[in-house]
Amino acid sequence: MSLKKIADMTGLSIATVSHAINGTRAVSRESRDLVEAAAKEIGYKPNIAARMLRTQKSGTIALIIPGSDANPNAGYFYMDVIMGIRRKMVESNHELIISSYDPQDGSERSLNALQILKKQWIDGIILVPSANSRGQIEVIRELGLPFVLLDRRDDDDECSCVDSDNEGGAREAVNLLAACGWKRIGFVGGNLATSTGRQRYNGYTAALAHQGKVYDESLVRICNGFSMLRGMECAAELLANKADALFVADNTMMLGAVRWLNEHGVAIPGQIGIVGYDDFEWMEMMNPPITTVKQKAHQMGYTAADMLFGKCSGEQSNEKIVLGTSLVIRKSHGTLR
């Protein structure tokens, strides 16, 4: 089951067989047929390990995401991303390894815990960094591997990123809420040390300014973990502070907020307007159907893989790609006036 075997069968040399199979140099028609027949007969499969040892390329990339036992809903976003990456991988005959780190591990070099990085193994990395992105990027840089950041932006010119226009998405969401006549629009979002968290927050404040509203700290909650429980707490607190609308920039917390409101008989969108983040089919069927900011998760994965392969084949340029978002209008935001 090796090139040598085929060489023996056909009477050709290993070199010719190798070239015939890989098309790496001219081979006579006759020899090629011979090789093909023999290969088919023994069911030849290239030995990746040997090839890898020679070429120093594995044809494998890793996706590193925050481990999401704690927040399954975030995981579902990544499922879409994974399918996008896979689409690209299939096109270029690569494999994908999934790895994850503990997002609660705030240490500078939390990625050092990843076994996958302790082996000489992968050609490149798609990373969704945590709040500690700088330390994580540093770890990867020391590895000397090409990488691209997914769902995060970093100003560092030396790195490529794909993410959504989180600020624009947030702005639209808040503007919509304002256009529905809500006066005291609250914000529930994630850690500002993360680009997604920061940008959504920025979008919120920008929209407030644009609407001529004053920023009221008591209407803002920045959370470190995303959980339904946290969403419920935030809803309770902001309501106590007389918020009449909520932009909840995470789908799990949105779920919690809606739950609390429903349980306490606060009518959505009768008494309060809600806009969420990320779009899933089930949002259509919620009580009420949730208006939300939709990201192109699948395309994000595809694009990241595409950029990474570019880097793997030597492209030097770094790109910052920003994917557009769109509002999915359902019911929870209220009614335009």
Add this chain to the structure above:
Amino acid sequence: MSLKKIADMTGLSIATVSHAINGTRAVSRESRDLVEAAAKEIGYKPNIAARMLRTQKSGTIALIIPGSDANPNAGYFYMDVIMGIRRKMVESNHELIISSYDPQDGSERSLNALQILKKQWIDGIILVPSANSRGQIEVIRELGLPFVLLDRRDDDDECSCVDSDNEGGAREAVNLLAACGWKRIGFVGGNLATSTGRQRYNGYTAALAHQGKVYDESLVRICNGFSMLRGMECAAELLANKADALFVADNTMMLGAVRWLNEHGVAIPGQIGIVGYDDFEWMEMMNPPITTVKQKAHQMGYTAADMLFGKCSGEQSNEKIVLGTSLVIRKSHGTLR
């Protein structure tokens, strides 16, 4: 960055260095310290390719699932499974490759399209087969790789499987519906050529029999693909056939059914009772909250990986593990009487 480098640095032989690092034979305290220091200094990482070439083991397994561009919600179930597998992989320092096939490709040997199987690469496979499981299993068997089936059962003594007690889950669901007084309980499920589809169907018929109800074909819909649209169609048809309750054995179709019912002003659970399959947090927030059969997706993944590792290290025995399901009681089923 190789054993040789460390050997040169320490003045020891490659063999000793190798053994010192792997602990595969006695090495003097002194030598070991030397090696460790040198390894740390140059940031030594074993070259997996070389090791793999020697040992014929990659430390990598593949998960092969039906590609789910078409049915994202099914994908979310696998996200939980993946996290379960990863938990086990971390424990045993392996890596996981995700691969998927086109579930619409009904050909006997649809797995032959998978690039990952065309390389000598992985130590074992966790497979979620399609309706064509026999052909797929045959392909894998010819590879001579250890494998376990996930979320599917196969009577073949020669293979290990982990799945849920789909029949029991379905039975409980239908019994619950009956206990609420519904008379004409319909069933919407998947392909009977798939063990999950067949078992849930069997559970439905068994429960009907147990309740002394006659099986009415006009209340049953077996679907090949899972989509919201299909769910809506089924709801419309079964309602036209005077169903007063629906057990929808797939979460995407359940979503479609609920959508249709809501849109047509059929009150759940006022006029019709609904029980779904699989449990997600968002089901709590639906209109109405959905009563459903919960599977242990995470544990299913963990168990499959555990069994596979057993096989990889030579265990011959084949197990059929069945994980229990549980009913998550919310509102959509109606009220017990």
Add this chain to the structure above:
DNA sequence: TTGTATGCGTTATCAC
């Protein structure tokens, strides 16, 4: 158009 020969970094065998 084809063949020869080398080395990638390990592990494992055998000898010391």
Add this chain to the structure above:
DNA sequence: GTGATAACGCATACAA
């Protein structure tokens, strides 16, 4: 306790 060395299967520089 240690060392020399063969072999794993492949790609490729060089030679013919």
